Amino acid sequence: MIALGKASIGFGGASGPRIHSSASRLLHKEWDSKAMANDGQSRARVLLVTLRRVNTHAAWCSNFEFEDVIHSVDDVDMLELEPAPHFELRQHVARSIAWRIRYRAFTDVNPGLKRVKLNRDYDVFVFVCMNVWDLLYLNAVVDWQARCKVKLCYMAEIYAGQAAELQHLLRRLEDFDQVFQSLSSAGTISKFVGRPCHDLPHATDVLRFTPYPKPSARVIDVMSIGRRSDPVHQALRRLAAARDFFYLYDTLPSPLVRPSNPVEHREMLASAARVSRFFVAYPAKFGDDEPHGQSEAGARYFEGAAAGAVLLGQAPGALTFHRDFPWPDAVVELNVDGSDVADVLADLSRRPDELARLGARNAVAALRWHDWAHRWSSILETIGLAPRPALSERLGVLEALAAGAGTHAACRTQRTVCTAGVPPGRNPATA
Numbered sequence: 001m002i003a004l005g006k007a008s009i010g011f012g013g014a015s016g017p018r019i020h021s022s023a024s025r026l027l028h029k030e031w032d033s034k035a036m037a038n039d040g041q042s043r044a045r046v047l048l049v050t051l052r053r054v055n056t057h058a059a060w061c062s063n064f065e066f067e068d069v070i071h072s073v074d075d076v077d078m079l080e081l082e083p084a085p086h087f088e089l090r091q092h093v094a095r096s097i098a099w100r101i102r103y104r105a106f107t108d109v110n111p112g113l114k115r116v117k118l119n120r121d122y123d124v125f126v127f128v129c130m131n132v133w134d135l136l137y138l139n140a141v142v143d144w145q146a147r148c149k150v151k152l153c154y155m156a157e158i159y160a161g162q163a164a165e166l167q168h169l170l171r172r173l174e175d176f177d178q179v180f181q182s183l184s185s186a187g188t189i190s191k192f193v194g195r196p197c198h199d200l201p202h203a204t205d206v207l208r209f210t211p212y213p214k215p216s217a218r219v220i221d222v223m224s225i226g227r228r229s230d231p232v233h234q235a236l237r238r239l240a241a242a243r244d245f246f247y248l249y250d251t252l253p254s255p256l257v258r259p260s261n262p263v264e265h266r267e268m269l270a271s272a273a274r275v276s277r278f279f280v281a282y283p284a285k286f287g288d289d290e291p292h293g294q295s296e297a298g299a300r301y302f303e304g305a306a307a308g309a310v311l312l313g314q315a316p317g318a319l320t321f322h323r324d325f326p327w328p329d330a331v332v333e334l335n336v337d338g339s340d341v342a343d344v345l346a347d348l349s350r351r352p353d354e355l356a357r358l359g360a361r362n363a364v365a366a367l368r369w370h371d372w373a374h375r376w377s378s379i380l381e382t383i384g385l386a387p388r389p390a391l392s393e394r395l396g397v398l399e400a401l402a403a404g405a406g407t408h409a410a411c412r413t414q415r416t417v418c419t420a421g422v423p424p425g426r427n428p429a430t431a
Contacts, residue, residue, distance in 0.1 A: 069372035087112035113140035206371040209306035224280035231338035279304030308363030367402035
């Protein structure tokens with residue numbers, strides 16, 4: 001067991017789990033000294049446990065981005081859990097036991113991580129996770145419940161239809177005081193765990209994705225990452241093959257996408273999205289039975305909007321989506337069979353002012369509502385904890401960018417009219 005307390009705060013080493021203090025951040029330097037006591041030890045009020053050294057799957061990178069924003073706007077010690085020897089085997093055994101023997105006691109098995117013992121207290125404990133299986137990793141942290149006054153969990157994916165089947169795992173949420181989740185399942189989850197559970201919409205690092213204050217040329221016609229309608233995808237491929245049309249899409253199956261660096265992965269995604277005219281977005285787990293018919297907004301909607309692209313695909317059915325994107329044309333809808341792709345793109349391309357309006361509206365709305373700092377602010381308000389100055393500064397920067405966006409008529413584009421759907425040899429401007 002590795003004890004991590006006041007004496008071990010810092011950047012750590014190869015010998016054990018690392019704790020990063022927010023005092024080391026490069027931004028907001030004026031508050032760096034306030035996160036450290038006179039003896040050089042951490043005075044962080046938040047302990048954030050991260051899985052970035054355990055789960056390298058691309059889908060988790062958005063969660064890590066949320067953690068990074070929290071780390072930048074509050075006084076945070078970030079504890080990086082680490083795999084122990086034979087991690088993969090031990091994780092498989094722990095998950096099998098937790099799944100097959102459906103009693104709470106069997107969800108307390110450490111799934112192969114180095115154990116960590118906390119030797120100091122914190123005001124707030126934060127765990128950002130993807131699903132109920134991630135809760136097993138907390139078995140590696142000794143006494144976290146006793147050492148932290150308020151325990152918070154943000155879970156990105158849990159569908160109401162899964163609650164009954166996974167209730168023995170969901171009961172791990174009883175260790176928390178407040179539960180936040182990005183899908184509209186809060187009411188159902190709260191009934192199973194007996195804890196306050198809140199809908200907290202997805203978000204993104206809008207300062208990373210926004211095209212402002214210096215919009216670039218939108219040289220990618222359509223960008224598609226993640227789940228999509230295959231007939232629509234094939235229609236876009238045909239357009240790209242037939243004419244001057246840049247269609248950027250991923251080709252690797254999702255389980256194989258494991259970035260070596262989550263920050264670089266998000267930077268790459270943002271840099272391409274910022275120069276895309278259209279950004280494909282479909283409901284979370286589109287084409288999968290896991291949601292049990294629950295149609296929800298996944299990360300793509302927030303990323304594409306933040307980048308100032310026009311969302312293309314299908315709007316989710318959840319009422320929460322219309323709360324978070326409260327305008328009738330938030331997504332340019334396509335037929336699932338792809339039959340109208342060329343016509344829809346050609347129609348919008350003949351109206352560049354409308355195309356620019358849709359993209360700018362998305363970008364401004366994201367700056368005002370959909371940054372991870374907005375979500376952290378909501379969490380602090382829920383638990384009655386005052387925000388740190390760095391949070392107010394970030395929110396101020398976001399608002400200033402949104403206000404200044406009005407000075408830009410639109411993101412500049414080298415392709416004022418897209419040639420999608422235009423017969424070869426005709427002038428797209430008059431087609």
